[in-house]
Amino acid sequence: MNVVEIIQKGVAKAVEALYDHTVAPEKVNISVTRKEFTGDYTVVVFPYTKAAKKKPEDIGADLGAFMVKDIPEIQNFNVIKGFLNVEISDAYWLNFFNEAYEIPNYGFGAAKNKKVLVEFSSPNTNKPLHLGHVRNILLGWSCSQILEAAGYEVDKVQIINDRGIHICKSMLAWQKYGNGATPESTGQKGDRLVGEYYVKFSSEEKAQIAELTAKGIEKPEAPILNEAREMLLKWEANDPDTRALWSKLNDWVYQGFGETYKKLGVSFDKNYYESETYLIGKERVLEALEKGVFYKKEDGSVWIDLEDVKLDHKLVLRADGTSVYMTQDIGTAMLRYDDFQMNKLVYVVGDEQIYHFKVLFEIMKRLGASYADGLKHLSYGMVDLPTGKMKSREGTVVDADELIAEVIEEARKNSLNSGVIVELTEEEQLSVNTDIGLAALKYFILKVNPQKRMLFDPKESVDLQGHTGPYIQNACVRAKSILRKAKEENLDFSDISGYPNPEKAGTDLIAIIARYPAIIQAAAEDYDPSAVAAFCYDLAKNYHRYYHEFPILKAESEAARSFRLKLSDMVAKVLTSGMELLGIQMPEKM
RNA sequence: GGCCUUGUAGCUCAACUGGAUAGAGUCCCUGACUACGAAUCAGGAGGUUACAAGUUCGAAUCUUGUCAAGGUCACCA
Numbered sequence: 017m018n019v020v021e022i023i024q025k026g027v028a029k030a031v032e033a034l035y036d037h038t039v040a041p042e043k044v045n046i047s048v049t050r051k052e053f054t055g056d057y058t059v060v061v062f063p064y065t066k067a068a069k070k071k072p073e074d075i076g077a078d079l080g081a082f083m084v085k086d087i088p089e090i091q092n093f094n095v096i097k098g099f100l101n102v103e104i105s106d107a108y109w110l111n112f113f114n115e116a117y118e119i120p121n122y123g124f125g126a127a128k129n130k131k132v133l134v135e136f137s138s139p140n141t142n143k144p145l146h147l148g149h150v151r152n153i154l155l156g157w158s159c160s161q162i163l164e165a166a167g168y169e170v171d172k173v174q175i176i177n178d179r180g181i182h183i184c185k186s187m188l189a190w191q192k193y194g195n196g197a198t199p200e201s202t203g204q205k206g207d208r209l210v211g212e213y214y215v216k217f218s219s220e221e222k223a224q225i226a227e228l229t230a231k232g233i234e235k236p237e238a239p240i241l242n243e244a245r246e247m248l249l250k251w252e253a254n255d256p257d258t259r260a261l262w263s264k265l266n267d268w269v270y271q272g273f274g275e276t277y278k279k280l281g282v283s284f285d286k287n288y289y290e291s292e293t294y295l296i297g298k299e300r301v302l303e304a305l306e307k308g309v310f311y312k313k314e315d316g317s318v319w320i321d322l323e324d325v326k327l328d329h330k331l332v333l334r335a336d337g338t339s340v341y342m343t344q345d346i347g348t349a350m351l352r353y354d355d356f357q358m359n360k361l362v363y364v365v366g367d368e369q370i371y372h373f374k375v376l377f378e379i380m381k382r383l384g385a386s387y388a389d390g391l392k393h394l395s396y397g398m399v400d401l402p403t404g405k406m407k408s409r410e411g412t413v414v415d416a417d418e419l420i421a422e423v424i425e426e427a428r429k430n431s432l433n434s435g436v437i438v439e440l441t442e443e444e445q446l447s448v449n450t451d452i453g454l455a456a457l458k459y460f461i462l463k464v465n466p467q468k469r470m471l472f473d474p475k476e477s478v479d480l481q482g483h484t485g486p487y488i489q490n491a492c493v494r495a496k497s498i499l500r501k502a503k504e505e506n507l508d509f510s511d512i513s514g515y516p517n518p519e520k521a522g523t524d525l526i527a528i529i530a531r532y533p534a535i536i537q538a539a540a541e542d543y544d545p546s547a548v549a550a551f552c553y554d555l556a557k558n559y560h561r562y563y564h565e566f567p568i569l570k571a572e573s574e575a576a577r578s579f580r581l582k583l584s585d586m587v588a589k590v591l592t593s594g595m596e597l598l599g600i601q602m603p604e605k606m
Numbered sequence: 607g608g609c610c611u612u613g614u615a616g617c618u619c620a621a622c623u624g625g626a627u628a629g630a631g632u633c634c635c636u637g638a639c640u641a642c643g644a645a646u647c648a649g650g651a652g653g654u655u656a657c658a659a660g661u662u663c664g665a666a667u668c669u670u671g672u673c674a675a676g677g678u679c680a681c682c683a
Contacts, residue, residue: 045624045625046622047622047625048622050626050627050629052626052627053626058625058626060624060625060626062625062663062664065663072663096626097626098625098626098663098664099625099626140683177683180682180683182683290683317681326609328679331680331681333681334681335681336681338681340680340681340682340683341682341683344683366677367610367611367676367677367678368676368677368678369678369683370610370611370677370678371609371610371677371678371679372678372683374610395611397611397612397676397677398676398677400676405676427645430645431645436643452645460618463619463620464618464619465619465620467611467612468611468612468619469611469612469675469676470618470619471617471618473617473618479618479631479632479645480645481631481632481645481646482630482631482632482645483618483619483620483630483631483632484631484645486645487631487645487646489645490643490645490646491646493643493645494642494643494646497642497643498642498643501642502642531622534622538622546619546620547622550620550621550630553630553631554630557630560646560647561646561647561648563642563646563647564638564646564647564648565647567642568642569642570642571642605643606643606645
């Protein structure tokens with residue numbers, strides 16, 4: 017039982033004993049005491065005025081007095097207006113600290129024996145990854161880490177949109193204008209090379225249309241578009257040459273994506289390809305049609321009626337029997353269940369698809385999927401630039417690889433005035449700057465609540481000071497630096513019993529650390545990495561302040577030194593763990 | 607037009623889900639390094655929470671209306 021639960025239970029018991037009124041302990045309103053007041057936790061007593069028939073101040077005094085007597089962990093209290101502030105005893109904090117220190121993965125939840133599948137990234141093969149994907153990827157990765165820490169068994173998947181007319185466009189343009197260019201011959205990443213031919217197709221198409229329009233033809237169609245359509249037909253007919261070309265270009269793209277994923281430090285347990293899944297939804301829909309989940313119109317198209325949940329009628333099979341996007345998603349979900357038998361399935365997809373997923377989830381429910389209640393669309397807002405929306409046509413897209421290179425360069429420039437880093441080898445410096453640059457980028461994106469649109473200014477966004485990833489890294493690096501010195505001097509700080517009444521700032525740090533397990537559970541439940549980000553910042557900030565206020569290696573007594581060293585060790589561990597959940601690495605030095 | 611998001615310091619974001627005087631960072635001022643690492647710390651300035659009503663002990667948070675920004679309402683993905 018943690019402190020919060022102890023207090024909640026205590027309040028419930030006191031209310032029952034004093035006012036003969038029952039409250040559920042988990043309903044007791046309790047929060048961390050604001051720092052301008054004394055105390056650790058605050059109980060809001062307004063809800064009990066009716067039962068007690070007293071003024072809030074008197075109720076606070078009653079409850080406080082009762083609990084100080086009844087609960088050993090509470091050593092003191094004060095009442096301000098309707099708020100009861102309770103102080104937790106040093107003995108409790110120290111005992112808690114000693115126990116938590118020994119737990120290997122402190123903060124992680126017990127195994128829930130439930131499986132979660134997280135789908136994220138899910139790129140098109142005709143464009144290199146950009147800033148929008150970066151937000152998606154970081155959210156998906158971080159949520160996976162958090163769910164795992166919370167006790168779920170997690171598998172990460174992506175679905176690659178590798179078929180359709182858009183692929184044929186790139187293929188055709190490469191065939192016509194590429195002169196056999198390869199990533200090797202051009203020195204380009206595969207995804208960029210292919211992306212260029214996709215752009216080339218568009219410009220060619222435009223030119224042809226302009227030409228035809230000039231000849232006076234109304235609403236002309238470019239011949240090159242027809243060629244692309246023919247290519248798609250060939251692809252669908254399994255034409256060997258077309259398929260070979262398709263495989264070749266796709267492989268280049270996957271290699272390119274792979275490099276970017278590696279730089280971002282993410283990986284997947286399984287990839288799904290639309291070319292392999294786009295047909296399976298149809299059979300499943302036809303099966304369910306028999307059972308009356310769907311209905312057929314006169315023209316042969318298949319629909320579902322979702323009017324009762326205000327989602328209108330939705331098409332799932334065209335009149336010619338071919339699939340639509342929804343059909344594919346139905347099939348893919350079922351395929352995934354066959355593969356993983358998951359209890360929950362999380363889709364990390366932009367918020368423009370909220371309606372689509374509402375419909376999909378309703379359909380899965382009606383199809384009787386066992387995991388229907390565990391379906392979650394983790395939607396996130398678009399990333400805006402100072403100039404407005406990112407638009408590939410206007411060339412205002414922020415490329416992922418360039419962005420990563422930029423933030424690392426920014427970290428390098430900033431590190432030049434650091435005295436420590438110049439002692440490292442060039443390779444070590446690069447590694448440190450990579451950690452710092454990526455921390456800045458990742459933290460910047462993950463600290464924002466996913467559902468909000470966010471603004472990204474390439475010039476200013478990647479700060480290294482203030483409420484940033486590097487700030488948190490710095491707190492950890494400081495602690496580790498002290499611990500290194502302590503080790504050199506062979507200081508043993510395992511026993512802190514000689515320091516029974518530590519400074520308040522010290523127990524405050526312990527109190528923050530005590531929140532970590534609950535933070536992980538809440539972040540997992542809400543699919544919200546920003547909760548973890550905020551926690552790490554809070555801990556780092558308090559440690560920075562503590563570090564300035566209290567000498568650690570040069571503490572006034574050995575007992576104080578031991579306590580502060582052990583606390584520093586714990587802070588470093590928790591920060592490393594928390595940032596790991598965000599996909600951020602902690603360097604040894606910076 | 608229907609439905610869904612969002613609107614908080616100049617800027618970027620918080621606010622423990624209805625609780626105390628709405629907090630951080632950044633920017634702008636002031637101060638602290640012959641060092642347990644200044645990518646840090648301390649202090650100052652900066653707010654009618656878009657606007658207006660309502661609900662109650664108590665509202666940035668809930669309700670309604672208005673305004674603004676965005677999304678969605680495809681036999682596209």
